Amino acid sequence: MCRSLIFTIFLIGLVNLHIEAQELIYGRYTTKEIEFEAVDFEPEADAVVLGEISTNKIVIPELESTVLRRIKILKPSGIQHGTVTIPFYSGSNSYVRMTKVKAQVTNIVDGTPKTLTLKEGDFFTVDLGNGWKEIRFTLPDVQVGSIIDYQYSKIDKRLTILEGWVFQNQIPTLVSIYSIDIPSELNYRVLSQGEQTLKHKFDWKKDGTYKWILKDLRSFKEEPYMSSPSDYYEKIEFQLAGYGFRGSNSVFADWPELAKHIVNIESFRSYIKPNKTYTQKLQELNVVGDNQLQMAKAIYDYMLENYEFDGYVGILPTDHIKQLLETKKNSRPELNLLLLAYLNQHGIEADPVLISSKGNGRSNIIDSPFADQFNQLILTVMADGKSYFVDVTNKEVPFGYLPVDFHVEKGFLIKDKESRLIPIQVNHRSGIQQSVNFKLEGGNDWVSDATIRFLDYDGIRMDRLKEKNGEEYFQKETMGFNMDQTQGFSFSSRNDPRKVVDMKWQKTFSTNGEELLFIEPFLYSRFSENPFQADSRTFPIDFYHGFLDNFNTSIDIPDxxxxxxxxxxxxxxxxxxxxxxxxxxxxxENTVKINSTIDLKQHVLPAILYQDLKYFMEIVTSKLKEPVVLRKTTLP
Incomplete structure (x- = not known):
């Protein structure tokens, strides 16, 4: 049989298939797929997911899933995508089983499709630890123009929370399809994330089949000021309405009911309502303060000095208060709940709050009593009529500040009948205040006296950098000092009544008699260069916290x-x-004064503002470098 005839047979029945309209069939390709060479919306891409489909069906008590993904190699650098990994969470009890894994690569050679298929021994399962496993395989003879298909089936015994689907990949995706068949006796709530997914109107059929079809998805790449990539995936998950907490068959109708169930867990209750023995131990702590805020800070500092965070996080304590009082080392929920117990026993109101920190992949908290939305436990403290959010696990973060990855929109307040979702608002006035004076001394030596104050979260950041790297490295790399020109550097830090770091130094440089003298008025800025250089932006921009920077410089013009x-x-x-x-x-007449302010009121900006932001930042970074020019008028 001639090659042209073989190729014709290969395409029979496929010419009319269109990837945007028809679902994929393993090993069968359209003319458009074979001829595809570049992604219109991401032309630099070296490979593309031509299409992928996840087909799911709940057959109680299991979720049966089949996934097919088709990739085309567009450039030599894309050949790396011929090595594939499929991670999955099996758990200690093998909740998930992977079956029917197959893969093939097809190249068009002299107009003829040549397909190589992997055998069973070409697939390897690797144990990654902590319940995670990974299937790995490498396809042979992958080259520019290759089309890769791989498919696998999966059985998942967990029906309370379904794994769902991430529509994006590390390379652009032309179409991503997810469908699920849910029996009528089960009712799930859909948890959506990502701009396209939130806007998407899924298809629904009366037989309980739901389908999402998303098209033209950009590759998922980390971008500047993108604090937590997993929070921005285009994805969907499903949670069984009427959530059974920790294996319970209980159905929680509202937040107070869920809170009651949590508080009744023995380890949790030992902190919220300690018995007489531990009440007396807590009250033995001698706390000095003229008001509730001073007392709360004193207890907080006592915890930082006497207890150690072991690095484990979560929303529930695993140990009774007795263990923590003895070992003085434990996880975030234990330490924060012990702080709560100390505060309550000294007449200061404190309550637990569950949050989903940045990076947990839960950027949209839904107003339904599902505890699995959250991954961290913090406190809200009421002192002298004012509310503070607190986490006692980080010695670098003073009372009333949260780590920046805890700056989220909502949290679950656990407080009897008042339990509900509340806004997480950390009041602060972060920023940089800079004052510089330039003057001529000794004929040719210009001297700049500089004072910079870093407030709140900027102060915490500077404290951390200096402690981590040491003073000399801090001066050279963080502040950008020329050590030969800098004298009299001082660094001071305080936490009360707010976080403040003060730095002072003097810089000297010689004019060497030049006719023109160029003086850059500002010695330090958080934006030395424009961090936004890409032509486009896919994800929101997160500056971590708002700030107000104020720069004041005075230049004395000498005779x-x-x-x-x-x-x-x-x-x-x-x-x-x-x-x-x-x-x-x-x-x-004899002085030039320069004043500049940079004011960020909202720390997360939508990607739609990227082009404006890029232009804005180019103005800011360029302007802060513009010099004042003095001309010499008399010869020495």
């Missing part, structure tokens, strides 16, 4: 010099008003 040039005034802001920049120069 023998005159002002030759200086930056123009400017005032710009993003279209939504959440990010603004002001720059103003006041030129007087």
């Amino acid at each position: 023998g010099y005159e002002l030759d040039d200086f930056p123009e005034d400017i005032s710009v802001a993003l279209t939504n008003g959440t990010f603004s920049f002001n720059y103003k120069v006041t030129a007087m």
Whole structure:
């Protein structure tokens, strides 16, 4: 049989198949797929997922799933995608079983399809630990133009929370399809995440089949100021409505009912309602303070000094209060609940709050009593009529501040009948205040006296960098000092009444008699370069916290010099008003004063603002580097 005839047979019945309209069939390709060469919306891509489909059906007591993924190699660097890994969580009791794994690669050689199929011995299962496993395989003869198909089936015994589906990949995806058949006796709530997924109107049939079809998905790549990538995946999950907590068959109708169930867990109750023996032990702590806030801070500091965080996190304590009082080392829920117990026994109101921290993959908390939405336990503390959010596991974070990855929208307050979702609002006034004075000393030596104050979260950041790297490295790498020109550096830090780090130093440089002197007025900025260089942006921009930076510089114009040039005034802001920049120069007879402010009111910005933000940041970073120019008017 001639090659042209073989190729014709290969395409029979497939010419009319269109990947956007028809679902995939393993090993069968359309003309469009064979001829596909570049992704319109991501032309630099070296490979593409032509299509993928996850077909799911609940057959009580199991979820049966089949996944097919088709990849095409577009450039030589994309050949790496011929090595495939499929991670899955099996658990200690083998909750998940992988079956029927198969894979093939097809190349078109002289107009003829040539397919190589992997055998059973080509697939390897690797134990990754902690219940995770991974199937690995490498396809042979992968080259530019290769089409890779692989398919597997999976049996999952967990029906309370279904694994769901992530629609994006590390390479662009033309179409991603997820369908699930749910029997009428089960009722699931859909947990959606990602801009497209939230807007998507899924197909539904009366027989209980639901389908999502998402198209033209960009590759998932980490971008600057993207604090937690997993929070932005386009994905769906399913949670059984009427959640049974920790294997219980109980159905929780509302948040107070879930809270009651949690509080009644023995280990949890030992902190919330300690018995007389432990009440007396807690009250033995001698706390000094003129008001509740001072007392709360004293107890917080006592915990930091006397108890150690073991690195484990979660929403429930596994140990009774007795163990923690003896060992003085445990996980986040135990330590925060012990702080709660100390506070309550000293007349200060404190309550547990469950949150989903950044990176937990739960950016959208739904208003339904599902505890598995959360992964961390913190406290809300009421002192002198004011509310504070607190976590006592980090010695670098003072009372009233949370780690920046805990700056989330909502949390679950556990407080009897008042249990509910509440906003997580950490009140702070972070920012950088810089004051610099330039003056000429000794004829040719210019001296700048600088004072910079870092407030709240910026102070915490500077404290951490100095402690981690040491003072010399901190000065060189963080502050960008030329050590030959810098003298008299001092660093001071305090936590009360707020976090403040003060730095002072003097910088000297010689003019060497040049006719023109270029003086950059600002010695330090959080934005030395524009961090946004990509042409486009897929995911939201997270600056971790808001801030207000204020720069003030005064340049004394000595005898023998005159002002030759200086930056123009400017005032710009993003279209939504959440990010603004002001720059103003006041030129007087013997002095030039420069004032600039950078004000970020909202720390997470949507990707739709990226082009405006990129342009805005180019103005900011360029403007902060513009020099004031002095001209020498008299010869020495």
